[in-house]
Amino acid sequence: MLPGLYIHVPFCRSKCPYCAFYSIPSSSLIPIWLDGLKKEALLYKGQFDRFDSLYIGGGTPTFLSRRTLAGMMEHLFTHFDFAPDSEITIEANPCDLSDDKIRMLRELGFNRVSLGVQSFDDAVLRCMGRRHTAEEAKKALARLRLFGFDNVGVDLIYGLEEQSLKEWIDTLNCALSFHPEHISCYELTLEKKTVFGRLQQEGKIQPLSEEDGRSYFLTTSQVLTESGYIHYEISNFARNHACRSRHNRKYWQHVPYLGLGPSAHSFLQRDRWWNVRSVREYCAALGKGLPPVKGRETLTDEQLRLESLALGLRIREGVDLRHIASAPQSGTTLSRMEAAGLVKVMDGRIIPTEEGFLVADHLPVCFFP
Numbered sequence: 001m002l003p004g005l006y007i008h009v010p011f012c013r014s015k016c017p018y019c020a021f022y023s024i025p026s027s028s029l030i031p032i033w034l035d036g037l038k039k040e041a042l043l044y045k046g047q048f049d050r051f052d053s054l055y056i057g058g059g060t061p062t063f064l065s066r067r068t069l070a071g072m073m074e075h076l077f078t079h080f081d082f083a084p085d086s087e088i089t090i091e092a093n094p095c096d097l098s099d100d101k102i103r104m105l106r107e108l109g110f111n112r113v114s115l116g117v118q119s120f121d122d123a124v125l126r127c128m129g130r131r132h133t134a135e136e137a138k139k140a141l142a143r144l145r146l147f148g149f150d151n152v153g154v155d156l157i158y159g160l161e162e163q164s165l166k167e168w169i170d171t172l173n174c175a176l177s178f179h180p181e182h183i184s185c186y187e188l189t190l191e192k193k194t195v196f197g198r199l200q201q202e203g204k205i206q207p208l209s210e211e212d213g214r215s216y217f218l219t220t221s222q223v224l225t226e227s228g229y230i231h232y233e234i235s236n237f238a239r240n241h242a243c244r245s246r247h248n249r250k251y252w253q254h255v256p257y258l259g260l261g262p263s264a265h266s267f268l269q270r271d272r273w274w275n276v277r278s279v280r281e282y283c284a285a286l287g288k289g290l291p292p293v294k295g296r297e298t299l300t301d302e303q304l305r306l307e308s309l310a311l312g313l314r315i316r317e318g319v320d321l322r323h324i325a326s327a328p329q330s331g332t333t334l335s336r337m338e339a340a341g342l343v344k345v346m347d348g349r350i351i352p353t354e355e356g357f358l359v360a361d362h363l364p365v366c367f368f369p
């Protein structure tokens with residue numbers, strides 16, 4: 001796989017109470033952000049080989065005007081090299097997708113849309129502070145098909161107290177009725193610096209219990225795999241191998257990626273660096289000709305190996321057995337894991353099962369305590 005390019009658009013029309021991503025519910029800083037982004041892109045010109053994926057995420061990229069999106073895309077295509085068959089994704093909010101906007105996305109070269117649906121139940125959407133309705137999401141999905149998008153992803157979230165397992169299954173079935181190429185299903189996490197996180201601290205809302213989380217996870221996997229989807233990463237399902245997110249797979253396989261924009265992360269060979277979060281700080285650094293980098297690290301061989309193991313145990317492709325060769329008692333540990341139904345060993349690789357996905361964060365520690 002060739003390297004991937006990620007652009008962080010830190011703007012949303014409103015802030016959802018569960019969201020911990022860096023985004024501002026305002027458009028006033030968009031012009032200086034775009035100016036900064038263009039400068040930052042120039043700093044990395046020639047440092048990465050040709051890209052074969054571009055992912056515009058956020059925030060809400062479809063909140064940007066035609067002029068801003070066109071200016072950004074033109075700059076990226078002018079200064080970076082992309083393979084002809086590149087996967088070019090934009091994250092979209094259903095209520096932004098008018099006919100004109102979708103037509104514009106196609107004209108700008110996007111060939112994949114990741115739609116933030118979250119739920120097909122209006123009561124759940126209201127609790128999540130989403131600004132779209134279930135009907136708007138359905139119309140957006142239908143419209144994307146009408147305008148020729150044949151690679152569409154649907155993002156869904158479960159775990160709200162107001163939600164029931166039945167409603168979640170209805171949401172999954174509604175998503176399936178549109179035959180999306182990709183479905184992501186995330187458990188709601190109550191992050192500290194969010195409105196929901198505060199409500200949890202005040203004892204007003206609770207996260208899913210471990211038992212319920214397990215039940216939602218396994219039900220999700222069952223419903224989607226029975227409909228023919230591949231459960232190829234803990235939270236991600238694809239209609240077939242070709243429909244897996246090319247861009248996101250790079251994050252899990254140590255393929256180089258460049259992230260531009262506030263809070264974006266990058267990885268090249270064994271170096272990782274990440275940008276400042278604040279748009280103003282980001283622009284101020286670039287105004288002085290400096291990279292807006294907040295921190296960086298260089299991974300040792302040991303760290304690379306451990307990280308590859310941890311990442312590999314989160315994807316269906318699994319990880320080469322060589323990654324545990326130096327682990328103390330690797331054979332015994334592996335046998336125990338197999339007996340517990342957490343992994344399978346096939347063709348020299350350790351492959352996590354659904355049960356293994358559930359405890360993926362703990363698996364590497366079993367090999368390297």
Ligand code: SF4
Pocket residue numbers: 011012014015016019020021023058059060093116
């Ligand atoms: S969840 Fe999406 S739309 Fe909501 S605030 Fe976060 S980035 Fe914006």
